Amino acid sequence: MCGIVGYVGEHAAGTKPLEVALEGLRRLEYRGYDSAGVALVGAGLGQVATRKKAGKLVNLVAELEENPLPPATAAIGHTRWATHGAPNDVNAHPHVAGKVAVIHNGIVENFAQLKAELADDGARFRSETDTEVVAHLLERAYARTGDLTAALREVAQRLEGTFTILAVHADEPQKVVGARHDSPLVVGLGEGENFLGSDVAAFIAHTREALELGQDQVVTITPDSVTVTDFDGSVVEPRRFTVDWDAAAAEKGGFASFMDKEIHDQPHAVADTLLGRTDLSGALVLDEIRIPEAVLRSVDKIVVVACGTAAYAGHVAKYAIEHWCRIPVEVELAHEFRYRDPVVNEKTLVVAVSQSGETMDTLMAVRHAREQGSKVLAICNTHGSTIPRESDAVLYTHAGPEVAVASTKAFLGQITAAYLLGLYLAQLRGNKFPDEVAELLGQLREVPAKIQQVLDGAEHVREVARSMREVSSVLFLGRHVGFPVALEGALKLKELAYIHAEGFAAGELKHGPIALIEEGQPVFVIVPSPRGRDSLHSKVVSNIQEIRARGARTLVIAEEGDSDVLPYADEVFFVPQVPTLLAPLLTTVPLQIFACELATAKGLDVDQPRNLAKSVTVE
Numbered sequence: 001m002c003g004i005v006g007y008v009g010e011h012a013a014g015t016k017p018l019e020v021a022l023e024g025l026r027r028l029e030y031r032g033y034d035s036a037g038v039a040l041v042g043a044g045l046g047q048v049a050t051r052k053k054a055g056k057l058v059n060l061v062a063e064l065e066e067n068p069l070p071p072a073t074a075a076i077g078h079t080r081w082a083t084h085g086a087p088n089d090v091n092a093h094p095h096v097a098g099k100v101a102v103i104h105n106g107i108v109e110n111f112a113q114l115k116a117e118l119a120d121d122g123a124r125f126r127s128e129t130d131t132e133v134v135a136h137l138l139e140r141a142y143a144r145t146g147d148l149t150a151a152l153r154e155v156a157q158r159l160e161g162t163f164t165i166l167a168v169h170a171d172e173p174q175k176v177v178g179a180r181h182d183s184p185l186v187v188g189l190g191e192g193e194n195f196l197g198s199d200v201a202a203f204i205a206h207t208r209e210a211l212e213l214g215q216d217q218v219v220t221i222t223p224d225s226v227t228v229t230d231f232d233g234s235v236v237e238p239r240r241f242t243v244d245w246d247a248a249a250a251e252k253g254g255f256a257s258f259m260d261k262e263i264h265d266q267p268h269a270v271a272d273t274l275l276g277r278t279d280l281s282g283a284l285v286l287d288e289i290r291i292p293e294a295v296l297r298s299v300d301k302i303v304v305v306a307c308g309t310a311a312y313a314g315h316v317a318k319y320a321i322e323h324w325c326r327i328p329v330e331v332e333l334a335h336e337f338r339y340r341d342p343v344v345n346e347k348t349l350v351v352a353v354s355q356s357g358e359t360m361d362t363l364m365a366v367r368h369a370r371e372q373g374s375k376v377l378a379i380c381n382t383h384g385s386t387i388p389r390e391s392d393a394v395l396y397t398h399a400g401p402e403v404a405v406a407s408t409k410a411f412l413g414q415i416t417a418a419y420l421l422g423l424y425l426a427q428l429r430g431n432k433f434p435d436e437v438a439e440l441l442g443q444l445r446e447v448p449a450k451i452q453q454v455l456d457g458a459e460h461v462r463e464v465a466r467s468m469r470e471v472s473s474v475l476f477l478g479r480h481v482g483f484p485v486a487l488e489g490a491l492k493l494k495e496l497a498y499i500h501a502e503g504f505a506a507g508e509l510k511h512g513p514i515a516l517i518e519e520g521q522p523v524f525v526i527v528p529s530p531r532g533r534d535s536l537h538s539k540v541v542s543n544i545q546e547i548r549a550r551g552a553r554t555l556v557i558a559e560e561g562d563s564d565v566l567p568y569a570d571e572v573f574f575v576p577q578v579p580t581l582l583a584p585l586l587t588t589v590p591l592q593i594f595a596c597e598l599a600t601a602k603g604l605d606v607d608q609p610r611n612l613a614k615s616v617t618v619e
């Protein structure tokens with residue numbers, strides 16, 4: 001998820017294009033801050049003028065002070081959340097080919113095939129990015145069409161995956177063109193000037209009149225015109241709207257908090273983590289996993305090391321990987337791992353799960369594992385962070401920057417990446433046939449839309465949360481993969497609403513915790529699918545009866561159509577049907593919403609809860 005801005009307005013070259021681009025990037029930096037760059041065009045420049053630097057926007061500003069750019073008439077700007085290629089100067093956007101400069105938000109799934117074709121045609125590449133491929137395609141298309149809009153329409157039809165692309169050409173200095181597929185792009189309407197942005201935060205300081213571009217559309221802005229067509233060139237009339245948010249709200253996409261925004265980002269977080277992970281035959285290709293296949297085949301144990309929410313993702317991974325690969329999986333709290341003299345060696349694969357990639361406890365566990373000869377694979381959301389750098393391999397989640405301290409979309413991204421790892425190992429070690437892997441991947445690809453269904457139907461959860469703002473204790477029960485979901489639901493409520501909450505394996509209840517049940521005690525119960533092979537469903541329904549009989553207020557999360565729970569549930573929150581192992585991607589969401597809404601009802605800061613830090617970089 002990157003920040004994108006475009007501007008055209010100066011009939012005579014000036015400094016405003018660069019100023020607007022930098023201001024827009026400043027407001028979009030929450031969308032990514034691995035690197036930043038700008039490209040300018042202007043009459044008489046003859047070439048595209050670019051500056052780009054790794055790191056936060058301040059690095060680019062410093063670069064521009066040292067090496068200023070000339071006056072211009074149009075500009076594009078980009079702040080990056082790396083997906084392909086390390087966050088460095090070379091991989092920073094914009095990418096240039098000849099007189100074309102391109103910036104891009106998304107993932108071009110077929111970039112490797114396109115890059116090979118271009119290389120055969122003599123193209124030379126400087127970066128590892130998928131975006132540079134688009135720049136070369138655009139340069140060639142422009143040579144054929146002589147028109148940047150026509151060239152972009154042609155190129156957009158060749159790309160697979162998700163993309164928002166902006167481009168400028170030195171020979172058309174009063175034009176910025178953009179194209180979108182599955183990735184956002186909005187137009188800001190000015191007087192004698194026009195704007196483009198990945199969201200309205202890019203230009204809200206200049207105009208509140210905007211156009212929302214639809215799927216597979218191309219937009220061309222000049223100082224005095226905005227033209228929108230579909231990829232075939234037919235003119236379309238996009239929806240016009242007036243932005244009534246203030247600038248701060250605009251950075252949250254109109255949501256009241258980053259926490260709420262990131263909960264709603266989760267369909268994209270899962271979908272983007274799945275993108276670009278299969279080859280043309282449909283087989284999994286996890287090209288960041290640079291551990292020799294022979295080593296992965298010889299692995300006889302997997303140990304997951306992580307903390308907090310990331311550790312609960314590890315617990316979900318345990319169920320999936322053991323089931324698919326028949327390899328024992330241990331899940332260790334990273335801060336406990338190295339102090340208990342763990343039994344790990346060269347046949348152990350250690351998987352370090354971390355959103356930030358900077359958690360010191362997890363980093364220390366990684367170092368210890370490597371000293372013992374184990375290979376370490378990181379599952380991480382932050383490109384170029386320390387844990388992936390010190391691991392043998394990495395499987396990045398593509399959840400985009402997670403600003404709120406309490407983790408939500410990164411958690412679903414971690415679980416998704418763990419499923420990919422499990423399927424990859426099963427495919428590699430022969431536990432699963434290609435068609436089985438393809439079927440499970442297909443089921444995974446259906447999950448984002450189902451998460452969206454849960455989000456769209458969440459008003460009941462919010463109402464219940466608001467009604468419970470005075471509670472002092474909530475328990476969470478789950479079984480099988482529902483157990484780590486119960487743990488995560490409890491953690492969210494602790495972190496956000498400062499309420500005592502505890503997660504249990506439902507089967508453990510009768511071994512002691514049931515003593516906690518008294519009249520009115522709220523208990524969430526995550527119920528497995530009734531369609532599962534085993535009788536876990538009936539056991540959990542019995543658990544609900546047991547606590548209801550003792551006065552508990554039962555808040556049940558169950559699969560759509562599960563009528564067995566109705567007689568024993570004070571509240572029911574249904575989620576769409578998915579295979580049992582994939583259920584955490586859905587059952588977690590109502591618990592996140594519950595915690596966020598209850599904390600908000602208590603007037604608490606859900607983005608920066610007390611006592612917490614987004615990345616715990618001390619042991």
Ligand code: AGP
Binds near residue numbers: 357359
């Ligand atoms: C999650 O809501 C918490 N903020 C915390 O448990 C977090 O998951 C943990 O500190 C691990 O952080 P990491 O994923 O960045 O390593």
